[in-house]
Amino acid sequence: MELTRQQVEQIAHLARLDLSAEEITLYQNQLSAILDAADRLTELDLDGVLPTARAVPMQNVMRPDRVEPSLPLEDVLYNTDHQASDQFVIQAILDD
Amino acid sequence: MTEYEGVIGLEVHAELLTESKMFCGCRVVDSVEEDPNRAVCPVCLGMPGMLPVLNRRAVEYAMRVALALNCTIHPHNIFARKNYFYPDLPKAYQISQYELPLATGGWLEIEPELGVVRRIGVRRVHMEEDTGKLTHTENGGSLVDYNRSGVPLLEIVSEPDLHSAEEAYVYATKLRQILRYLDVNSGDLEKGVLRVEPNISIRPKGTDQLNTRTEVKNLNSFRILFLATEYELERQANVLDNGGEIVQETRGWNEADKRTFSQRIKEDAHDYRYFPEPDLPPLHIDDAWIERVRAELPELPDAKIARYRNDWGLSRYDAELLADEKVTAEWFEAAVAAGGEPKAIANLLLNNLFKLMNESGQSLDEIDVSPEGLVALTELVEQQTINNNIAKSVLVEMFETGDSAETIVRAKGLAQVSDSDAILAAVQAAIDQNPAQVQQYLDGKDKLMGFFVGQVMRAMKGKANPGVVNQLVEQELDALK
Numbered sequence: 001m002e003l004t005r006q007q008v009e010q011i012a013h014l015a016r017l018d019l020s021a022e023e024i025t026l027y028q029n030q031l032s033a034i035l036d037a038a039d040r041l042t043e044l045d046l047d048g049v050l051p052t053a054r055a056v057p058m059q060n061v062m063r064p065d066r067v068e069p070s071l072p073l074e075d076v077l078y079n080t081d082h083q084a085s086d087q088f089v090i091q092a093i094l095d096d
Numbered sequence: 097m098t099e100y101e102g103v104i105g106l107e108v109h110a111e112l113l114t115e116s117k118m119f120c121g122c123r124v125v126d127s128v129e130e131d132p133n134r135a136v137c138p139v140c141l142g143m144p145g146m147l148p149v150l151n152r153r154a155v156e157y158a159m160r161v162a163l164a165l166n167c168t169i170h171p172h173n174i175f176a177r178k179n180y181f182y183p184d185l186p187k188a189y190q191i192s193q194y195e196l197p198l199a200t201g202g203w204l205e206i207e208p209e210l211g212v213v214r215r216i217g218v219r220r221v222h223m224e225e226d227t228g229k230l231t232h233t234e235n236g237g238s239l240v241d242y243n244r245s246g247v248p249l250l251e252i253v254s255e256p257d258l259h260s261a262e263e264a265y266v267y268a269t270k271l272r273q274i275l276r277y278l279d280v281n282s283g284d285l286e287k288g289v290l291r292v293e294p295n296i297s298i299r300p301k302g303t304d305q306l307n308t309r310t311e312v313k314n315l316n317s318f319r320i321l322f323l324a325t326e327y328e329l330e331r332q333a334n335v336l337d338n339g340g341e342i343v344q345e346t347r348g349w350n351e352a353d354k355r356t357f358s359q360r361i362k363e364d365a366h367d368y369r370y371f372p373e374p375d376l377p378p379l380h381i382d383d384a385w386i387e388r389v390r391a392e393l394p395e396l397p398d399a400k401i402a403r404y405r406n407d408w409g410l411s412r413y414d415a416e417l418l419a420d421e422k423v424t425a426e427w428f429e430a431a432v433a434a435g436g437e438p439k440a441i442a443n444l445l446l447n448n449l450f451k452l453m454n455e456s457g458q459s460l461d462e463i464d465v466s467p468e469g470l471v472a473l474t475e476l477v478e479q480q481t482i483n484n485n486i487a488k489s490v491l492v493e494m495f496e497t498g499d500s501a502e503t504i505v506r507a508k509g510l511a512q513v514s515d516s517d518a519i520l521a522a523v524q525a526a527i528d529q530n531p532a533q534v535q536q537y538l539d540g541k542d543k544l545m546g547f548f549v550g551q552v553m554r555a556m557k558g559k560a561n562p563g564v565v566n567q568l569v570e571q572e573l574d575a576l577k
Contacts, residue, residue, distance in 0.1 A: 014367055016181055051196065053174045053372035059380045065114045065153035068121025068137075076133045076141065076242075086132045087239035090183045092232070 001035040003028055098337065100298040102329045103306065104264050105219075105256035108271060110281045111226055111289040112157045112248035118225045119148030119191065119376075124247050127229060128287050132241035140225075140246030142187030148375050154223065154248035155379065157280040158198055159389045161250055162221045164274050164396060167202030169386050173379040175223075179369045183240050184227040192251075194370040197222035198381075204254075204274075205398070206266045216267055217255030224249050250280075256295065256306070261325035268292050268318055270397075277394055277422045285316050292321050296328045297342065308342040312356055315349055324349045328356050400425055408438035417446055427460045431467035440474040448488055452495045464498030465491070473501035481505065482512050483562055514561040516568065519552065522560070523568045526551040527576075537573055545569060 008028045012019045019027065073086060082089040114124055120139035139146040162169050176194035202218035226247040231239045252271065258264045272290060275281040283290050297309035312328060315321045332342055347356040395403075397419040404415035418428045424445075431441045449470070453463060473490060476482045482490065482505055493504045505511055513519060526548050527534055537544040548569045553560055 011369075014179075014369065050172055051174070053378060054374060056377070058377040061149060061377050062152040062155070062379075063121070063149045065116050065151050066121060067116045067123050070122045070135050070137050071141075073133060076136050085239060087231070087241050088133075088183075089233075090230075090238050090240060092236045092238060 001032060001039055003032045003035065098333075099301045100329070100333050100336075101301045102259050102261070102325070103256045103297045103299055103309070104258040104260075104325060105295045106254045106258065106264060106268060106271075107293045107295065107311075108252040108254075108268070109226075109291040109293075110161070110250045110252065110275055112154050112250060112280050113282065114151055114153050114157065114248050116151060117246040118151050118154050118223070118248040119246055120146075122246065125243050126287065127241070127244045130243055132239075132243060134243060136242045136245065140186075141242055142185075148191065150376060150379065151248060155381075156389055157248070157278070158221065158223050158250050159381070159386065160278045160280060160393060161252065161275065162199035162202065163386070163390050163393060164278055165199075165202040165204055165218045165221065165252070167199035167218055167221055169199045169381055170196060171381050172196060173198055173223075173381065175373040175376045175379075176370045177373050178224075179371075180367075182227075183238065184230050184245070186228065186242065186245065190224060190227065191373055191376070192224035192370075193222035204267065204270060206263065206270055208260070208263045208266045214257070214263070216257045216263075219253045219255050221250060221252050224251060256297075256309075261322045261329065264294055264325050265318055265322040268321055272318075273397055273420070277396055279394075279422075285318065288316070291315075292318075294321065294325050294328075296325060296332070298329055298332045298336070308344050310342065310345055310347050310356075312347045312349060313359070320349055320351070323354060324356055327354065331356065394422065397425075404438070408432070410438060410442055414442050414446060418442060423460050427467055431471050434468045434471045436467070436471035436474055437478070440477070441470060444470060444474065444487070444491060448491050449495070452492065456495075463495065465494050469494060469500060476501055476505060480512060480514060480561060482510055483558075483560075485558055486510050486512065510559060512561050513556055513559050514564055516564060519556070519560050519564050519568055520572075522552045522555045523548070523565070523572050525555065526569075527572060534573070534576065538576060545573065548573065 005024060005028060008024050008031065009019075011031075012024070012027075077083045077086070077088070080088050111124075116122060117124060117135075117140055120137050122137050122140055123135045125135045139148055159169060173193065174196050175191050177189040178192045178194070179189045181188055197220045199221040200219065202221070203215045204218060205213055205215050207213050226244050226249040228240055228242040228245040231241070233239060254267065258267055272281075272283040275290070276283045281290055285291070292315055293311055293313050294315075295309045295311050297307040299305040299307055310328060310332070312324050315324055328347070335342055343358075346359045348359045349355075350357055400419040401412070401415045404410045404418060405412060410418070417424075419425050428441060428445060431445070432438050449463075449465065453459065456463075470491075473487055473494065476490075477484060477487045486505075487501075490501050490504050490510065493499065493508075494501060497504075499507075530548070530551065533544050533547055537548075549562075549565055552565050552569060553562070556565075
């Protein structure tokens, strides 16, 4: 399945990646190859097979509704240089 | 001019009242009261290497809602990543459900006008996590608080079966009532724990077209839901009547101007690039689990209203008031269980106790009058120890002092006088003292009977048995004819 150049540009935009023309060509080829590989699954007879999200046979891993300690505030904000009023400060978000 | 009807679906987000978050052990805190970023950890901050683990109680709360909304719960659940970039979401994706939601195909019955019952489809109920909270500052930046990030959230999507702002309002109000009955959500729209977003389009009345819709967000009361929906229906009709086209978009509500405004062009669903969440194994819900949760569901308002009317003979109006809040219904039922006569209890509760509570600003669980205490009061009336009017003043006293009805009646000497001799003496005194009124009565002014009854009751400080007073006044006056 061949992805169009526009589709690659759209994916890059959604992922906030700024790609050069060469990179778009590169990823167009690579992503198309990945889709082709996945497409081979359609050759299998999958009638009666549940949609499978993971290969490890494991289900219902849950925790009781019990409160555990949270992080101290200084650890929460440790990784940012931009903070005020105990919060992270970010630049204004402009919708596009 | 074309006549249109609304085609409205509601998307409701309800935070679940668990102790801890959806995928980590951080406390679920009041996001308005709590200081910022006090209930966060690597999981809800989206740190590399963190591993979310599902909160079992959140799943059960979600199941409660799904069952109360008559949905089919699916055995095979998987979680999905919904990818988008916004700073309220530190992972750059929200854990949600997409292709395999918890439950589908339910309904909720509403009665937008008396006698018109409409069944509104519930398309899906799915589990997800709430996002952090942004506060925009004056200098153009924003502050981010992640206390709310990862709080269990339920998305409840209706079919576009609602046709007017009124119906949207009634549906949302009823859904809120059910969530509160199920003890899974406080229903506080202003705190944002419950959020209602209508999808609105219009079509010529009588057709079954599905036209371009708009979505209105950030409506923090049901009143605003109503106003915004009404405004949007009218706006779309104007656009179409003037040959324009509806643009699919998200709109906000401007409270000052009472109008909706365009916020941004809506992204298509596939822009979120959903894919199965690899950190969470599938969730399998078997029938035994479903039946266990179903068995724990409380009786819901519609069933209560029907029971109050059919079994206890209450009026529709009273039954609805009593069933409106679970705390009221339970209080009322406790009184009936303690031997109270349902109508007598309903009367004193709705007409008198509620008035006292309004004046003092207290709720049923804060007052000193207990269901058993109110029953004891009604028993005094039933035994004719006191009459109805005295009962009302005794209730005021009970409310203010917390004393029992019996104590108050005894201490204040309020017990009703049924002794005919004492009442007869008062009747004769009233006749002797009011010769002019007696003459008018004898001349045919029958209404004056009430005047004499009033005189006797006053003389006996309201404690006389009204039945006996009526009988003796009539007897003595007739004897003069």
